[in-house]
Amino acid sequence: MAELTNLESKLGEVIGLAMAAQGATQKVSRLDDLDGDLEQELERMQSEAKEAEERATEIAGSFEGKKTAILEEAREVKQKATEMMQDYLDRASDALDGFEFLTMAEAGEVGHWEILKTLNERARNNGVQELVEWGIPIQQRHLETVRQGSLKLASEEDPNETS
Numbered sequence: 001m002a003e004l005t006n007l008e009s010k011l012g013e014v015i016g017l018a019m020a021a022q023g024a025t026q027k028v029s030r031l032d033d034l035d036g037d038l039e040q041e042l043e044r045m046q047s048e049a050k051e052a053e054e055r056a057t058e059i060a061g062s063f064e065g066k067k068t069a070i071l072e073e074a075r076e077v078k079q080k081a082t083e084m085m086q087d088y089l090d091r092a093s094d095a096l097d098g099f100e101f102l103t104m105a106e107a108g109e110v111g112h113w114e115i116l117k118t119l120n121e122r123a124r125n126n127g128v129q130e131l132v133e134w135g136i137p138i139q140q141r142h143l144e145t146v147r148q149g150s151l152k153l154a155s156e157e158d159p160n161e162t163s
Helices: 006-029 036-060 066-087 095-123 126-155
Strands: none
Touching: 006 036, 006 066, 006 095, 006 126, 036 066, 036 126, 066 095, 095 126
16 A cells, blocks of 8 residues: 555545545434425435535546555545544434534644645645635535524523433
8 A cells, every 4th residue: 555645645635534524424414303495404414525525536636656555544544533423423412412423523634734735735746725725615614504594593492401
């Protein structure tokens, strides 16, 4: 297996998180107490995560002889993120639990994308530059969407009800 640079490894992590995000949005969309507006937002986020995976995978292919290793990194990250989700969201989880998890996950994704951008400031890979310019605003919007969704769902909870 090819040895990855920090930039290539971070690209793999971004791909893996995009893969995991597709599964996470799908799982949260099936939780109880989810309204139609939030469900639509999750569908949009899932679609954009798929596009992020596709775009980043295309960029991975531009690193000569490294695509397989980058995608292996992506699969490992996806597996770790999926395990975290399974630990956090159990059978008793509701939509608020799901959105709380997505808030943590999206914050992590924003961070990974911004780190990829920072690493690329010295590497100066045009494909990565275009990818982060496209992806960071979307990831920031995803974070704000799930944060607002969490707050909306929390506002509908009875603070005095036992859990």
